[in-house]
Amino acid sequence: MASTEPPHRTSLLRQLMGWLLLPLALLAALDLWITYRDARHTATLVQQRMLLGAARMIGQQIEIQDGLPNVVLPPAALELFASPYADRVYYRITRAGGELLLGYPELPPPPQPPAPDEAVYFDTWQNQQAVHAVAFSQPVLSAPTQTTLLIEVAQTLVGRDALAGEIWRSALWRQLGLLSGVALLLGLGLRRGLRPVTGLRDQVLARQPGTLEPLPSRHLPTELAPLADAMTDYAARLDHHMSAHSRFIADAAHQLRTPLTVLNTQLVFALRQSDEPARQEALRAAQTTLQHGTRLVQQLLSFSAAEASRGHPDDMGPLDLSQTAREVLEHLALLAAQREIDLGFEAQGRDGRKDDSFEVAGSARLLHELCANLIDNALRYTPPGGAVTLRLRRTAGQVLLEVEDNGPGIPPALRERVFERFFRLDNQQSDGCGLGLAIVREIAQAHGASVQLGDGPQGQGLCVTVAFPACTA
Numbered sequence: 001m002a003s004t005e006p007p008h009r010t011s012l013l014r015q016l017m018g019w020l021l022l023p024l025a026l027l028a029a030l031d032l033w034i035t036y037r038d039a040r041h042t043a044t045l046v047q048q049r050m051l052l053g054a055a056r057m058i059g060q061q062i063e064i065q066d067g068l069p070n071v072v073l074p075p076a077a078l079e080l081f082a083s084p085y086a087d088r089v090y091y092r093i094t095r096a097g098g099e100l101l102l103g104y105p106e107l108p109p110p111p112q113p114p115a116p117d118e119a120v121y122f123d124t125w126q127n128q129q130a131v132h133a134v135a136f137s138q139p140v141l142s143a144p145t146q147t148t149l150l151i152e153v154a155q156t157l158v159g160r161d162a163l164a165g166e167i168w169r170s171a172l173w174r175q176l177g178l179l180s181g182v183a184l185l186l187g188l189g190l191r192r193g194l195r196p197v198t199g200l201r202d203q204v205l206a207r208q209p210g211t212l213e214p215l216p217s218r219h220l221p222t223e224l225a226p227l228a229d230a231m232t233d234y235a236a237r238l239d240h241h242m243s244a245h246s247r248f249i250a251d252a253a254h255q256l257r258t259p260l261t262v263l264n265t266q267l268v269f270a271l272r273q274s275d276e277p278a279r280q281e282a283l284r285a286a287q288t289t290l291q292h293g294t295r296l297v298q299q300l301l302s303f304s305a306a307e308a309s310r311g312h313p314d315d316m317g318p319l320d321l322s323q324t325a326r327e328v329l330e331h332l333a334l335l336a337a338q339r340e341i342d343l344g345f346e347a348q349g350r351d352g353r354k355d356d357s358f359e360v361a362g363s364a365r366l367l368h369e370l371c372a373n374l375i376d377n378a379l380r381y382t383p384p385g386g387a388v389t390l391r392l393r394r395t396a397g398q399v400l401l402e403v404e405d406n407g408p409g410i411p412p413a414l415r416e417r418v419f420e421r422f423f424r425l426d427n428q429q430s431d432g433c434g435l436g437l438a439i440v441r442e443i444a445q446a447h448g449a450s451v452q453l454g455d456g457p458q459g460q461g462l463c464v465t466v467a468f469p470a471c472t473a
Helices: 012-060 075-079 158-193 195-205 225-272 276-308 321-338 364-381 436-446
Strands: 063-065 068-070 089-095 100-103 119-126 129-140 147-156 317-320 342-348 359-362 387-395 398-405 450-455 462-469
Touching (some): 012 089, 012 129, 012 147, 012 158, 158 195, 225 276, 317 321, 317 364, 321 342, 321 359, 321 387, 321 398, 359 462, 436 462
Parallel strands (some): 342 387
Antiparallel strands (some): 089 100, 089 147, 317 359, 398 462
């Protein structure tokens, strides 16, 4: 036998923490991405300032000797780049025509020449290494003929990338610390905020079995008060439901006790009789009592099934009510003949049409039980020689099922009470159980229909009308 695993349960605290920390983590990730871009930009600016400073320092040391520029590389220009990182520095000084005066001849020129006293920054390659370079145009005014020198200084990217990484890692640790602190504070705050939930749980668990008094919601938070009120309402409905079931069981036990006691007495009497005709009469009486008990049990089961199906019939679907009515009439035709009662059927469509549809949405099993109880009740209370008619009528949006008889009827003052379980007008008038109309109302309510009692034909007897919503085409 395969073992069933317990259902996986999620923590409300973890869910709240997750939904609160997730957007914070996304915002932190976005901030780290922006910080990384800013860190690279800052490191690039620092490198550019150093490159430009070195180029200007070189330009300030240019001297004119014999009418020609004499370039001397000052040591301070290279000391600007002193750092713990293994960066290489390249430089080149050329005249306007491209004549090399000093430096690395293989250093590439800028994409476009800068204007006098202006600088151009560009990325390039030197000795198969990526470098960032500056090209500075230095005018030499002290020469006999004004000339312009192009000073280029380039540096590899090791130090720049390291500086950007340090700035970004500092922001990363700051964000991680901030998120950790927020998570800790959120956890403490949510645990404290969820105390009313655990308190409500403790109140429910502390109750004794069968206790259904209302839960106090006065001091609960606004979000929990509706839950407590809903639980109180459910407890009240459950109490009503359990009380109804308890009353039903008590009434059923009381109703079954009488026929069983009578049956036992009749059987004991039959066993003690030596006279065969008297014995046979006692056995026939016992059989009648047993049939009454059997019918009572069937009615109890029918009522229980109708009550359980209220609002949730398990086999709902479109069906022709006239077909169900004919099946019930055929089933009870023999009982009507035995009681000498005229059992009839009529179908009246809209505007007098006889071929109109009587389709409703319902359960064939329950609607068969409804029709059977209505006809059976009418047959039991109608005297011999009377008439019982089942009539179907179609109106705008409704299908009306009517069962009328010319029996004794029901006084208007008692027409609502006859829907109560085990209520009977006269215990001597028939062998009914007092459940027929109660079953009819339960089934009607399960189908969204209404039940009304009225006078029979010519003001005599009873007419029961069940109004069903018609199926829309």
